[in-house]
Each structure stands twice: as C-alpha cells, then as structure tokens.
Amino acid sequence: xxxxxxxxxxxxxxxxxxxxxxxxxxxxxxxxxxxxxxxxxxxxxxxxxxxxxxxxxxxxxxxxxxxxxxxxxxxxxxxxxxxxxxxxxxxxxxxxxxxxxxxxxxxxxxxxxxxxxxxxxxxxxxxxxxxxxxxxxxxxxxxxxxxxxxxxxxxxxxxxx
Amino acid sequence: xxxxxxxxxxxxxxxxxxxxxxxxxxxxxxxxxxxxxxxxxxxxxxxxxxxxxxxxxxxxxxxxxxxxxxxxxxxxxxxxxxxxxxxxxxxxxxxxxxxxxxxxxxxxxxxxxxxxxxxxxxxxxxxxxxxxxxxxxxxxxxxxxxxxxxxxxxxxxxxxx
Amino acid sequence: xxxxxxxxxxxxxxxxxxxxxxxxxxxxxxxxxxxxxxxxxxxxxxxxxxxxxxxxxxxxxxxxxxxxxxxxxxxxxxxxxxxxxxxx
Amino acid sequence: xxxxxxxxxxxxxxxxxxxxxxxxxxxxxxxxxxxxxxxxxxxxxxxxxxxxxxxxxxxxxxxxxxxxxxxxxxxxxxxxxxxxxxxx
Numbered sequence: 193x194x195x196x197x198x199x200x201x202x203x204x205x206x207x208x209x210x211x212x213x214x215x216x217x218x219x220x221x222x223x224x225x226x227x228x229x230x231x232x233x234x235x236x237x238x239x240x241x242x243x244x245x246x247x248x249x250x251x252x253x254x255x256x257x258x259x260x261x262x263x264x265x266x267x268x269x270x271x272x273x274x275x276x277x278x279x280x281x282x283x284x285x286x287x288x289x290x291x292x293x294x295x296x297x298x299x300x301x302x303x304x305x306x307x308x309x310x311x312x313x314x315x316x317x318x319x320x321x322x323x324x325x326x327x328x329x330x331x332x333x334x335x336x337x338x339x340x341x342x343x344x345x346x347x348x349x350x351x352x353x
Numbered sequence: 354x355x356x357x358x359x360x361x362x363x364x365x366x367x368x369x370x371x372x373x374x375x376x377x378x379x380x381x382x383x384x385x386x387x388x389x390x391x392x393x394x395x396x397x398x399x400x401x402x403x404x405x406x407x408x409x410x411x412x413x414x415x416x417x418x419x420x421x422x423x424x425x426x427x428x429x430x431x432x433x434x435x436x437x438x439x440x441x442x443x444x445x446x447x448x449x450x451x452x453x454x455x456x457x458x459x460x461x462x463x464x465x466x467x468x469x470x471x472x473x474x475x476x477x478x479x480x481x482x483x484x485x486x487x488x489x490x491x492x493x494x495x496x497x498x499x500x501x502x503x504x505x506x507x508x509x510x511x512x513x514x
Numbered sequence: 515x516x517x518x519x520x521x522x523x524x525x526x527x528x529x530x531x532x533x534x535x536x537x538x539x540x541x542x543x544x545x546x547x548x549x550x551x552x553x554x555x556x557x558x559x560x561x562x563x564x565x566x567x568x569x570x571x572x573x574x575x576x577x578x579x580x581x582x583x584x585x586x587x588x589x590x591x592x593x594x595x596x597x598x599x600x601x602x
Numbered sequence: 603x604x605x606x607x608x609x610x611x612x613x614x615x616x617x618x619x620x621x622x623x624x625x626x627x628x629x630x631x632x633x634x635x636x637x638x639x640x641x642x643x644x645x646x647x648x649x650x651x652x653x654x655x656x657x658x659x660x661x662x663x664x665x666x667x668x669x670x671x672x673x674x675x676x677x678x679x680x681x682x683x684x685x686x687x688x689x690x
Contacts, residue, residue: 210371213391217453224395227473229466230374230387231690253689256614256682259666260689284689292378296690305390305477306508312388313470316690324663325689326615337616340659340686347467392602414601417526417594420578421601445601457602477602485575486601487527498528501571501598 194221196272197279197301200264202255204287207297216281216299223278225305227312231296233289250330253286253295260284260324267318271300274314275307282315284325314351320344355382357433358440358462361425363416365448368458377442377460384439386466388473392457394450411491414447414456421445421485428479432461435475436468443476445486475512481505518542519589523552527597529572532563542587549574550583552593571598606630607677611640615685617660620651630675637662638671640681659686 197220213226233251268280279301289295298315302308319325320341327338358381374387394412429441440462450456459476463469480486481502488499523540525533536556546552557564566572573580573596576587587593611628613621624644634640645652654660661668661684664675675681 208371209374209389210369213370217393222396223393223453226389226391226393228370228387228389228391229470230389231466232378232384232387234385234464235383254615255689256612256663256666256684259663259682262666292384303395305392305474309390309470309474313466316466320690321687323689324614324684324687326685327688328615337619337685338688340688344690415527416601417524417575417578417596420575420594423578481602482599484599484601485526485596486599487597488600489527498531498597499600501600505602 194278196269196277198265198268199281200261200268201281201283202257202260202286203283204285206285206294207283209297209299212281212283212297212299216279216301220278220301222303223301224303225308226299226301227305227308228300229296229298229312229316230294231316233291233293233295235291248291248329248331249333251289251291251293251295252328252330252335253284253289254326254328255284255286256324263323264315264319267315267322270318271311271314275302275311276304277302277307277311280311280315282319284319284323286325317344317348317351321348355439357430357438359426359429360442361422361429362442362444363418363421363447364444365446367446367455368444370458370460373442373444373458373460377440377462381439381462383464384462385464386469387460387462388466388469389461390457390459390473390477391455392477394452394454394456396452409452409490409492410494412450412452412456413489413491413496414445414450415487415489416445416447417485424484425476425480428476428483431479432472432475436463436472437465438463438468438472441472441476443480445480445484447486478505478509478512482509521587521589521591521593524592524594526594527600529563529566529595529597532566533560533595535560536563542589547586548583549576549581549585549587549593552587553583566597567595569597572596609675609677609679609681612680612682614682615688617651617654617683617685620654621648621683623648624651630677635674636671637664637669637673637675637681640675641671654685655683657685660684 281299283297300308300312425443442460444458461469461473519542575594607630663682
C-alpha cells in the first residue's frame, strides 16, 4: 500500500477546487473516486432552532498557527486508519470573509467511492469540533464570537457509536 | 422553499470542477455546503475479488440519448424528496476515455453538509445501477463489455433498509 | 400477415453488438403485439440474441420508460432492450 | 517570589478579547506551577476572565498539545487557552 498523501493549508486567499483536485491527484495511482466538500459563508446565520438571524455582513476566522495544521493532520491520519484512502487535501481559510465566499475545502482520493465519502464526511465532522479555529460574525456593525453548535458535537460523537 | 435547481449533461468533453461548482452556485441563496463526487477511469480494472486484472488501455462509454438524462433527473428528484438540497449538477462523459480521465461529476449544494453528503452519495449509488450507461473496456486490443458489480446493487439496496 | 404500423427497435451495450442483423424498423403484426411476443419472435429469429434478452436484469423501455413484458406495442413506439447498466 | 523561568501565555477567540491586560510573557513562580495554578492566578487577577477559563469545553494546550490541569509548566513552554472551536 502506498503511503497516504496529506496536504493541509491554512490561508487567507481563495482556492480553485479544480486545481486542488489536480494537485491531490498528482503522483497518485489508480484513483477511482474523489469526494470533495466545500464550505461557504452563508448569508444568514441560523440559531439552533433553525430560525434565521440577521443578515451577515462579514465572517472573521482566527486560527492557532502550527497547532491548527497539526490538529487537522491528526484528523486526516485517523480517517486513513478507518478507510482505504490514498490522498487528502484540506484547505481552511482564515481572516475576513464575505457572505458566499468559500471557507473550507476537503478533498479525498480513493480507489472506491464509499471510502472517499466516509472519510470526507468524517474529516469535516471532526474538524468542526477539534480543529483550533474560531469564527466571529459581524452583524449590524457588531462583532460576536460564534458559539459551537451542539448538533456538530452530536454528529461527531456518532462516528464512535 | 426555493425550487430545486437541476442540471444533467451527457457529454464527450472533459469538465472543470471549479466551473461546475460556480455554475451550480449561480442564483442559489444561502448555500453552506457543496459536496462533489468525481469518478475517474482507473488504470486497473479489478474483479469482484478485488484482484487486479490487466492494465486498461481505454474505456468506452455508451448511453441512450434522452433516456439517460431522464433517468438521472428522476434520481436527483428522488434525492431531493429525501434531503433538503438546493441544487444538483450531474455531468457524465461518454465516448472513449483514457485511464485517469474524469468520467462522472455529481455536485450537490445545500444549506447543511449532512444533507449534501447523503444526497451526493445516494445519487451516485442510484446512478450506478439505474442510469442507462454502458461501459466497455479495451484491454490488450480486445473489447469487452463490463459486467455490473453485485456490490453496486447491494450498496444501492441499502438506501431502502 | 397484416401490418399494423411500424415501430423502432433499439439495442444497447452488449445487446447491440449481437443484434446487427435485426432491422431498426419493425412492423407490428400478429406475432408481435406485446414485448413478450417481440422477445419470442427475436429468439426464433436469432437464438443467440434471444438467450441474452431473457437474462436477469435486462430491461425493456418504450419511449424511454421502462415497461413490463405485457406492454402492447403501438405504431411509432421506440422499443429498446437495455442490458444491465454499468455507468458511474 | 523566586522566578523559575519564563513561559508564553496565549489566548484565542473570545478569550483573547477579554485578556488584553494579561502579559504574553509570564514567570513560573510558586503560585504558578501547574495549569491549575495558572488558572487560579488568572482568576484572582481578573475574575471576568477567570470565569470564562473554567467554562465547559475550554481546553489548554502546551506547545500545541492539549494538556490536563495538573500539567507542570516548564521554562519556554507555550501555554494557550482555547475556547470551544467553531471552524469548518
């Protein structure tokens, strides 16, 4: 079995998904499936009851340089212990983002689609609750740190059931 | 709720995933998650026991024009009945493809990632067993129609369990 | 033999390769009224093809909708024999 | 009060906003040996911050690895208080 190819980047600039996928595929042999997840800044932030709050004007993302990359690399390795995957790229943006901008990209390459789907979803669920990233929203000129969603913690727990 | 945006294309030329995603997002509001699947021509075809067969030289894909698009549109509508999704693009290539070329793309846009993941996987599983597409491989100069995989039928059945 | 109109007969995938001697335009007639009749008629004409048509998972569509064996063919119908699909 | 070396003290997210009066360079001393000591010392210095530090899901890392409350701080350590994460 070839070693897992892992790339984790934290950056302020946008990314091109086609280019990330080409990068992911480089040097990988016999890949049959690539599953990607891309998270976007939503125009409305919803509360836990699913009700729309005010229209978002900005999202500000902060990370812990060095530790965030390490957290995500650990998550990717854990995914690779569970499923046969050949390569993973995770790109997470930080800084100030506008509504509809891309925030996060996860790309997983595997011989078969089932493993790529599972691993991509696992990495996202794990990232939401374990990667040292913090979101602040700007609404009506006021900044407010986002509270973690209990639904994210519940979804993450479901992987160990 | 806004109506589902659906685009299904059968084409011989390649596609750019970033452009497909931008196309998918066009006119959609408050999208938080985009899950994509891209299937590639593998260099080796494996038998059901997972053993590598000969190195593939070409893959030839045939469809039933009009019916194939309709099949896939029906699958997308069924996915939209099961999950809250806002938009779906499916692109399936036909004609002669080389190893490592892209065959199929499924992109699903949704407010939330769980629904996008489920719908994308469902559409792929359903497409594998219900869309009128047929694959022929060329190995050592000989053409051979591919047999459907029982694993695909089993995986598809699992959605109704 | 009274002709009751012409229908189109298509084969896809592996079935097309072994059905080159079957004309695309066929006439509805006493022996060919239902899909079942059509399959029997094709089997009599070419047993190699006929054997493939009754294999599991081979489906028949009329005007791009899957139909059952008892479907009665009408003039102008597009009938297609579809071997097990292998897309994706 | 005998100084036993300097460590770095970082706060992230909402904790950073309310910890601007806390110096990034801190000395290990009799009252600050473990993470638990550090939290108590911070609470005594600034009860508003202290209250936030003991909230559920606030984690502490040393040199970018999560540690428990009984971790003994060494010279040169980078100690960080991490509020519940909200990435993705």
